[in-house]
Amino acid sequence: MRIHPNDNVEVHDDGQKYALRSIRAGENIMKYGFPIGHARVDIAEGQKVDPSNLKSNLTGLGQWEYVPFTMPQKASKEATFKGYLRTSGEAGIRNELLIVPTVGCANGVAQKLAKLTGAKAWVHPYGCSQLGGDHETTRKILRGLVHHPNAGGVLVLGLGCENNQLSDFIPYLGEVDTDRVRFMNLQDCSDEIAECTAVLEQIKAIMAKDQRTDVPVSKLRIAVKCGGSDGYSGITANPLVGMVANKFDEYGATILMSEIPEVFGAEQVLLSRCDSRETFDKASDMIQNFRQYFLDHGEGIAENPSPGNIAGGISTLEEKSLGCVQKAGYVPLCGALDFGEAPKGGGLYLVNGPGNDMVAVTTLAACGAQMILFTTGRGTPLCGPVPTLKIATNSALAQKKPHWMDFDAGVLLSGADREQTCQALFDLCIATAEGKLSLGEENGYGEIAIFKNGVTL
Numbered sequence: 073m074r075i076h077p078n079d080n081v082e083v084h085d086d087g088q089k090y091a092l093r094s095i096r097a098g099e100n101i102m103k104y105g106f107p108i109g110h111a112r113v114d115i116a117e118g119q120k121v122d123p124s125n126l127k128s129n130l131t132g133l134g135q136w137e138y139v140p141f142t143m144p145q146k147a148s149k150e151a152t153f154k155g156y157l158r159t160s161g162e163a164g165i166r167n168e169l170l171i172v173p174t175v176g177c178a179n180g181v182a183q184k185l186a187k188l189t190g191a192k193a194w195v196h197p198y199g200c201s202q203l204g205g206d207h208e209t210t211r212k213i214l215r216g217l218v219h220h221p222n223a224g225g226v227l228v229l230g231l232g233c234e235n236n237q238l239s240d241f242i243p244y245l246g247e248v249d250t251d252r253v254r255f256m257n258l259q260d261c262s263d264e265i266a267e268c269t270a271v272l273e274q275i276k277a278i279m280a281k282d283q284r285t286d287v288p289v290s291k292l293r294i295a296v297k298c299g300g301s302d303g304y305s306g307i308t309a310n311p312l313v314g315m316v317a318n319k320f321d322e323y324g325a326t327i328l329m330s331e332i333p334e335v336f337g338a339e340q341v342l343l344s345r346c347d348s349r350e351t352f353d354k355a356s357d358m359i360q361n362f363r364q365y366f367l368d369h370g371e372g373i374a375e376n377p378s379p380g381n382i383a384g385g386i387s388t389l390e391e392k393s394l395g396c397v398q399k400a401g402y403v404p405l406c407g408a409l410d411f412g413e414a415p416k417g418g419g420l421y422l423v424n425g426p427g428n429d430m431v432a433v434t435t436l437a438a439c440g441a442q443m444i445l446f447t448t449g450r451g452t453p454l455c456g457p458v459p460t461l462k463i464a465t466n467s468a469l470a471q472k473k474p475h476w477m478d479f480d481a482g483v484l485l486s487g488a489d490r491e492q493t494c495q496a497l498f499d500l501c502i503a504t505a506e507g508k509l510s511l512g513e514e515n516g517y518g519e520i521a522i523f524k525n526g527v528t529l
Contacts, residue, residue, distance in 0.1 A: 075307065076105035081121050087303030087385035087449070087466070089121040101126055104306060106338070108391035121387065128374035128388040130337055133363050138352045141345050143404055149322045154506045155287035158221050159249060163291040165442045165459065165505040167224035167282050168192055169275060172217055174241055175199030175234035181264055182229055188265070189272045191227070194457055194520045200234035206526025207235055212412030213522050215245055216438030218253060222458055224282055225252040225275035227268060232259030251278055284506070290324030290418060292505060295441035295458075296399035297331065299429040301377070302449025303385025304465040306395025309447035309481035313463065314401030315494040316445065316501065317420075321403045326415050328441050329400050330423040330432045332362040336373055337390030338397045346405045347419065354408035355422050362426075365525070376427070380450045399447065411523065412438045429454055430521035437520075443504060445497075451476055455512025457520050459504050462511065463497070478511050 074082045074092065079102045081089040089103065095115040100107040109128045115121060156164035169191040171182045177200065182193035194217055198210045214236075218226050230238035238255055245253075254271050258264045296313050298305055317327045335342060339359055346352040366373045376389040386392050406419030412435075415421045425435035433444055433456030444456055449465035451473045464470040467482030479497055484490060504510060512518065 073307065075103060078102050078105045083303055083307065083385070089303070089385065089387070091115045091117055091119050091121055093117050100129070103391055104394045106341075106390070106394055108337075108394065109388040123382060123387050126387045128337075128390060130374040130389055131372070132367070133360055134336075134339055136339050136343050136356055138346070138349055139344060141347060141404065143347055146322060148324060151289045151323055152286040153289055153292070153502050154284040155291070156221070156224065156282055157285055157287055160219075160221070162221040162440070163287040163442070164221040164224070165292075165507075166222040167279055168222055169272065169279060170194060170217070170220075170223045170226045171229060171272075172214055172226055173199065173229045174214065174236040174238060175231050177231045177234065178229040178258055181258060181268070184265065185227075185268050185272065188269055189276070191272055192457075192518060196520055196522050198522050198524065199236040201529040202235060202524075203527050203529065206524060209411050209525070210522050211236060211241065211244060212410070213434060213438045213520075214241075216412035216414075216440065217457065217520070218245055218248070220437065220440065220458075222442055224279040226254070227272055227275065228253065228255045229268070230255065230257045232257045251275075288324070289320070289502075292320065292325040292443070293328055293415065293439075293441045294320050294325060294501065295328040295330075295433075295436035295444040297329075297429070297432055297436065297444055298334075298396055298399060298447040299454065300448040300450030300452050301381050301384065301386055301392060301395065302465055304482070304485070305386075305447055305449050306391075306398055307465075308484045309449070309463045309465040310395050310398040312481045312484065312490070312494060312497060313399045313445050313447055315490065316401075316498050317399065317403050318401040319494065319498050320501075321401070321418065321420075324418045326418050327400060327403050327420045328409075328415070328423050328436050328439055329397075329420065330425040330435050331396060331427040332359060332422070332425060333366070333373070333376060334389070334393050334396045334427040335359055335422075336363065336376075336393055337388075338393035341394070341397050342400070342405055342422070345402065351405055351407055355405060358408045358422060358424055384449050399445070409439050411435055414440045425523055428521070430456075430519065431523050433457070433460060434520040434522060443501065445501070447481070453512065453515065453517055455510065455515070455517035455519070457518060459510040460512050461500065461504060475511060475515065
């Protein structure tokens with residue numbers, strides 16, 4: 073399969089790349105119509121192209137040019153789904169009772185309370201022994217989870233001696249519904265289990281009155297993510313998710329995408345559709361900062377893909393990135409968000425954070441994503457703090473792991489109609505928004521991981 077007329081490689085049934093013609097040492101290898109690296113040695117026609125004969129072109133800091141983008145004229149569509157309308161004006165697709173510890177030392181109590189009450193505990197190891205920006209990142213992520221529209225109620229658990237003191241964190245949260253968001257300092261309790269259980273039951277009584285109502289689709293924030301990618305990711309699942317993103321954009325919904333290191337090599341594809349110079353500057357600065365982060369730690373920026381990616385047919389970071397960014401379709405880029413920062417409207421927003429699956433799904437949720445579309449060619453049981461739909465790039469994976477994979481995009485390799493397949497995935501998203509459980513939820517999976525980049529005391 074030749075993806076683009078400018079390509080000098082094609083993808084075979086094994087997901088691997090093979091040269092369409094003889095390629096000289098030093099010549100760029102072209103896939104998706106863009107360079108994905110250069111030939112280390114001469115490559116013969118028909119020869120497999122992989123890390124043994126292909127090397128990334130990425131090095132150092134990048135440089136991109138701002139080109140004014142004309143926002144496309146589109147007919148605005150209107151539709152509703154059955155969701156939970158919050159007093160903030162946001163909409164939840166779940167009505168969950170959450171326990172959010174301010175510090176990892178409270179995790180055990182949080183988990184015990186979750187078992188007793190049916191709440192979900194978002195445990196993590198941080199909130200103390202952190203300094204500066206690293207501690208601030210933890211606070212931003214936790215604030216985003218406390219304010220998440222999928223939460224019908226939250227118990228924030230402090231300990232009493234941690235850096236992230238409730239006395240500081242409560243004003244940091246800003247305005248909250250004090251009937252639904254409650255706080256408990258464990259060192260102040262005589263019997264923390266009994267006292268916290270009583271508070272959780274009070275919140276549950278309030279939540280029991282909540283009902284789904286008609287909510288505009290424009291209130292949805294759909295996050296896109298890939299993990300365990302393979303040679304088909306940029307051919308089936310990622311472009312399909314991009315089509316679904318386009319469809320949600322027509323209804324005024326918001327698309328969130330993170331994985332900043334997996335934009336390296338495909339920056340211009342995204343930055344070419346910034347809605348303003350301000351957006352371009354913020355997005356390009358975010359990418360540059362992540363490149364600098366790699367360099368500051370003595371790592372080359374091309375230290376990607378993973379062993380699983382390579383086994384699946386991805387050889388360089390450029391190749392991975394060019395497939396990755398397709399998940400955003402052609403939705404205009406309207407902003408760049410720091411950890412825990414909420415988008416201000418519809419369109420595509422780039423969210424600060426690494427490619428690591430657990431960290432990325434957490435950062436996306438902390439920015440308000442109610443649902444994550446997660447493409448994978450290798451398979452993963454991972455489920456983030458919000459419903460996470462796993463989309464298989466190939467049917468073999470979907471058939472092998474039917475208890476993991478919510479949707480099979482591999483049917484596109486067998487000639488399935490793209491528009492019909494897009495509509496089927498879009499319909500699954502709406503059904504999920506209206507209460508259909510993802511397989512991860514059915515399995516009882518769900519976890520968070522907070523990005524750490526600093527000293528531990």
